[in-house]
Amino acid sequence: MLQKAIKLLNDYFGYSSFRNGQEDIIENILNFNDTLAIMPTGGGKSICYQVPALLMDGITIVISPLISLMKDQVDALTSIGIPSTYINSSLTTNELNERISEVKEGAYKILYIAPERLDSNSFRSLLLSINVSMVAVDEAHCISQWGHDFRPSYRSIKNMINEFTAKPKIIALTATATKEVTADICHLLDISETNTFVTGFARENLTFNVIKGENKRDYITKYIKANRGQAGIIYAATRKEVDELYEFLKKNGTKTGKYHAGLTEHERAVQQEQFLFDQVDVMVATNAFGMGINKSNVRYVIHHNLPKNIEAYYQEAGRAGRDGEKSECTILFAGQDIQLQKFLIEQSTLSNEKKKHEYQKLQQMADLCHTEKCIQTYIIEYFGEDAPNTDCGKCMNCMDTRSKIDVTNEALMVFSCVKRMDERFGKTLVAQVLKGSKNKRITQFGFGKLSTYGLMKQKTEKQIVDFIDFLIAEGYLSLTNAQYPVLELSNKAKQVIVEKQQVFKKEQMAIQAIETNDELFDKLKQVRRNLASQLAVPPYIIFSDSSLKDMSSKCPTTSEEFLQVKGVAKTKLERYGEDFIAAICEYLKVGKKDHDIQTATVRKQPAESNNTSSHLTSYQLYQKGSSIKMISEIRGLSEITVQNHIIRAASEGNPIDWSQIISEDEEALIVEKVYELGTEMLKSLKDALPEEINYFQIKAVICKLTLESVNQ
DSSP: OHHHHHHHIIIIIOOSSOOTTHHHHHHHHHTTOOEEEEOOTTSOTTHHHHHHHHHSSSEEEEEOSOHHHHHHHHHHHHHTTOOEEEESTTSOHHHHHHHHHHHHTTOOSEEEEOGGGGGOHHHHHHHHHSOEEEEEESSGGGGOTTSTTOOGGGGHHHHHHHTOSSOOEEEEEESOOOHHHHHHHHHHHTOOGGGEEEOOSOOTTEEEEEEESSOHHHHHHHHHHHTTTOEEEEEOSSHHHHHHHHHHHHHTTOOEEEEOTTSOHHHHHHHHHHHHTTSOSEEEEOTTSOTTOOOTTEEEEEESSOOSSHHHHHHHHTTSOTTSSOEEEEEEEOTHHHHHHHHHHHHSOOOHHHHHHHHHHHHHHHHHHHOOSOHHHHHHHHTTOOOOSSOOSOSHHHHOOOOEEEOHHHHHHHHHHHHHTTTOSOHHHHHHHHHTOOOHHHHHHTGGGSTTTTTTTTSOHHHHHHHHHHHHHTTSEEEOSSSSOOEEEOHHHHHHHHHOOOOEEEOOOOOOOSSOOOHHHHHHHHHHHHHHHHHTSOHHHHOOHHHHHHHHHHOOOSHHHHTTSTTOOHHHHHHHHHHHHHHHHHHHTOOOOHHHHHHTSSSOOOOOOTTSOHHHHHHHHHHTTOOHHHHHHHHTOOHHHHHHHHHHHHHTTOOOOGGGTOOHHHHHHHHHHHHHHOSSOHHHHHHHSOTTOOHHHHHHHHHHHHHHHHHO
């Protein structure tokens, strides 16, 4: 059975072997054992139920917490030929009824649903009437009240499963579970601890950094500039901070989106789609964004504020580098962030016991920011896993070779000022006194008479505030837990004052690009972007960044070589191979070996002259009266590739009867929208036009307009 699983993995997903832990988990479920899989984000959890689903007779039900995850997964599975669908609140009544009928007819191997769907008696009756082989519980930590994202509806899963006469197998999956949460999942789903698999929490492709005492906006501006064109997520704690940071980045010319619960459902959907389709580089969001987002090419995640606990942090940070490529996760730490999280906990409706639990987790998150040990090791130990023999060697603590500057005198100036102001004021007013400001409040309180007034006048007020943030982060100063927090001296500061201990601050962090430039990789990304626009799917559904990098390294010019690229199986070769191979051949300045491409396809093709370019062969068949579908079947190419061939041939000056593709009325509509929206994003044009107008017709009009402008 395991050999069949490996063959399916290769046939559908394009991988010759399973990743670490996947094989043991799949073998366990195929041996009819209920299973709990704890794997890091990007570790390939989905494969652990998708491959077994193909080997089982009936349907697999996947219980997933967010609609966005369902759509991403279904798009990805459909693109490789695995029949799957989802049922959720985004469907119209007609769509819902149609899908339910198709499920009853056995049209799908995998069905995604939200846990709330189980509250419907009629839907549970539907599940009981069909052959359900397996139930996959994704984000299984949601079932535990001690998890960081408890969902009460998850408690209905066990009751639903117990209603089956022939009980389906269960596989529960999560990326973040402490020992406490793991025990809760096993108890609530009746999974034996002997059938629990922990593949390791380490994310070897991620670099973890904690930046203290630096101006957050300055750091983010420099970071985005150093990594221009890379996809990133910036998490902020409140809607207000998201809105302000979004406006700041937009004014700086960064292609930015925003996402929080204050936006309408439509606004959130638009913002999310723009990020998934690479139309914006940076998404600024609260933690409402990201859970279940399957975008694989996120190169960095920055936390503008301290996360509420390590589980939430690791899940959010884990959205970087899902494709296995090198990525970075950075926390911009400031002492007042702890007070903000304490305020949010206090204002919540949690029980006193749960609040106490959350305060403890918050302190552990703060400890992570202060630790001098390997950050990856600290996280691994938090989740109860034994520390690795060696540190990660990549995080800020492992790699930090910055020299330390003695700032004891400056620190003493701040401590003295705080003390002389009776530890009753916030950092802004303290900074203004040290700067020697003459504003109304300083005059009102008589602070101009203090011996510390103007002690740091050579610095800007902003620099002084940044230095105070550093002292807070290092534990020399603390902030009171109040709406308007005030500065207080800690015992650590008193040791500097009394015991003459020194204070050192590391030099400003130098920011480097995550990856170097690769010209072919950039060309392949453009091919992917064009195809994604035509197909109205996110670019990573076509190929992940990891596949494109392997492609740019191997430079395949034949179908056989293309199949050796990581993540390429027969389905993706047939659908997309032509376009990518053509781009590679153009880059290498070599001719495409059309006969190799043909023999690799599953359909029989007529012999073609090596002297005829592939796109002209399609064009000639079209001119002889063959339909797009017929050419697609004859040549073993996707219909989109054939359409692109015809457009390319026309753009080269070959005659074509445009009326066969588009009517005068349809052309007029498209021309109007082209002048209004431009031609850069085909999807925007498609969305603005009547549904019956397709991408082929849009490209035909654009081609015709281009030819007419050249001939004028």
